[in-house]
Amino acid sequence: MTRVKINKNLRVGLIFLLILSIAVAIYFDYESTIPHIVLAGYQLKSEMTFTSQGLLKIYPIGESKFIGYINVSKPLAYLSLFTYAYVTNSILYNNASVVYNQTYYFLKLTKIMFLKFNVSHINYEIYITTPYYSKLITQDLTHNGTIPINITSVYNLYRILENETEVYVEPTINVIINGSAVVSLNINGDTISVNFIKNTITNIVEKPVYGKLVSLNEYPISELTILYIYPYFYPRPLSENYSVVLGIGNFNYTVEQSSYQNPVALNISQLYSIAKNFTFTYNLTPTTPVIYLNFTVKYSNFTFKPSIEIVDNNGMIQVQTSNNSIISPLYKTIKDPLNYLSVIYILLPSVILIYLLVFTQSVSSSPLVTIMKKYRRIIVRVNDPPPSEKRIIRVSNFNELLKFSQILAKPILAHGNKLWINDESLIYIYELA
Numbered sequence: 001m002t003r004v005k006i007n008k009n010l011r012v013g014l015i016f017l018l019i020l021s022i023a024v025a026i027y028f029d030y031e032s033t034i035p036h037i038v039l040a041g042y043q044l045k046s047e048m049t050f051t052s053q054g055l056l057k058i059y060p061i062g063e064s065k066f067i068g069y070i071n072v073s074k075p076l077a078y079l080s081l082f083t084y085a086y087v088t089n090s091i092l093y094n095n096a097s098v099v100y101n102q103t104y105y106f107l108k109l110t111k112i113m114f115l116k117f118n119v120s121h122i123n124y125e126i127y128i129t130t131p132y133y134s135k136l137i138t139q140d141l142t143h144n145g146t147i148p149i150n151i152t153s154v155y156n157l158y159r160i161l162e163n164e165t166e167v168y169v170e171p172t173i174n175v176i177i178n179g180s181a182v183v184s185l186n187i188n189g190d191t192i193s194v195n196f197i198k199n200t201i202t203n204i205v206e207k208p209v210y211g212k213l214v215s216l217n218e219y220p221i222s223e224l225t226i227l228y229i230y231p232y233f234y235p236r237p238l239s240e241n242y243s244v245v246l247g248i249g250n251f252n253y254t255v256e257q258s259s260y261q262n263p264v265a266l267n268i269s270q271l272y273s274i275a276k277n278f279t280f281t282y283n284l285t286p287t288t289p290v291i292y293l294n295f296t297v298k299y300s301n302f303t304f305k306p307s308i309e310i311v312d313n314n315g316m317i318q319v320q321t322s323n324n325s326i327i328s329p330l331y332k333t334i335k336d337p338l339n340y341l342s343v344i345y346i347l348l349p350s351v352i353l354i355y356l357l358v359f360t361q362s363v364s365s366s367p368l369v370t371i372m373k374k375y376r377r378i379i380v381r382v383n384d385p386p387p388s389e390k391r392i393i394r395v396s397n398f399n400e401l402l403k404f405s406q407i408l409a410k411p412i413l414a415h416g417n418k419l420w421i422n423d424e425s426l427i428y429i430y431e432l433a
Contacts, residue, residue, distance in 0.1 A: 003361040018353040040332040047325040048306040054219035055226040062212030073202035082116040218316040228263040247290035
């Protein structure tokens with residue numbers, strides 16, 4: 001079988017490239033058969049959700065909930081008043097010692113005035129009052145509902161106060177009954193007039209107050225009493241703790257740290273008041289605080305730290321979350337199916353390699369071809385062999401012939417396997433093996 005002759009260097013180069021390509025294809029095909037891990041998606045590792053409710057002072061709908069108590073005045077009795085006075089003997093009163101229910105009582109004639117009420121067992125206090133001070137002069141209990149006022153004594157006491165204070169104004173004698181009803185004796189010049197300022201005896205009682213518990217997207221801060229936050233954690237953790245932090249400008253002030261409770265009750269007005277005092281104490285620029293509800297939720301192998309932010313947006317309280325979930329990647333092990341394209345990448349170079357090895361043979365370049373490639377500028381191929389009539393001087397190698405060409409400044413002639421230089425009657429020749 002005759003083999004195809006191919007240049008040796010070319011054949012060796014082709015064989016090397018084919019072997020390399022086959023090795024690379026086999027490597028990648030082997031890699032594809034090894035099981036490997038790839039990203040399959042993501043799973044929810046932990047999450048916090050929440051609901052909120054606001055306890056509003058005045059709201060048309062919602063669940064009624066007890067807020068607390070307020071002090072209110074409850075009427076116990078309505079007073080009616082009858083007056084009479086012990087007076088000095090005078091022509092005006094026809095030498096009478098007692099006068100009854102006068103519109104005016106004369107200051108210089110009145111010794112003792114009596115206020116007679118329609119109820120008994122009342123406490124009373126008597127004050128001398130001016131625009132500048134109020135002086136308690138008597139407090140007592142009357143069983144029969146009659147309060148005596150010694151006008152002469154009271155007025156003399158006022159004169160002493162007048163001299164001590166050097167305040168010269170007409171006084172008022174105020175009688176306060178059971179801390180609520182008020183009778184005023186106004187001194188105007190030389191007369192005294194009696195006026196009922198308040199005729200009701202009241203008692204301070206605690207009245208329960210109820211608000212409306214509602215769930216809204218945002219709550220009016222002017223009506224909000226308590227904000228309830230109901231957080232829920234998935235999955236159920238081992239422990240939960242939270243802290244209430246006020247964000248005031250660039251400062252964070254921790255108000256409360258506690259173990260978890262559901263719900264978390266936040267008094268927004270109280271927290272804003274704390275922030276205001278903090279701002280005043282440290283001379284900070286007044287700003288609306290942000291209330292942070294920071295949770296620390298512990299599981300067996302990790303800790304989750306979600307947060308709830310409570311902000312004031314133009315008078316409306318809004319509740320929002322941050323960092324409220326943990327998502328972890330999921331991986332799976334896969335093995336790629338057989339890649340037929342890679343099989344082709346192996347078979348095709350293998351067939352070509354077998355052909356080169358079996359059906360071709362290497363042929364080396366002749367020495368003349370090698371020399372011609374290197375010295376083609378000074379070597380000339382001719383059709384005739386060197387002349388035989390001239391003296392022939394044989395050189396041992398091509399380099400010697402190259403020297404003679406340079407010395408004689410003549411080209412090298414080539415025919416067959418012979419290289420020579422013509423020099424008049426001499427021929428310098430080098431014969432290739």
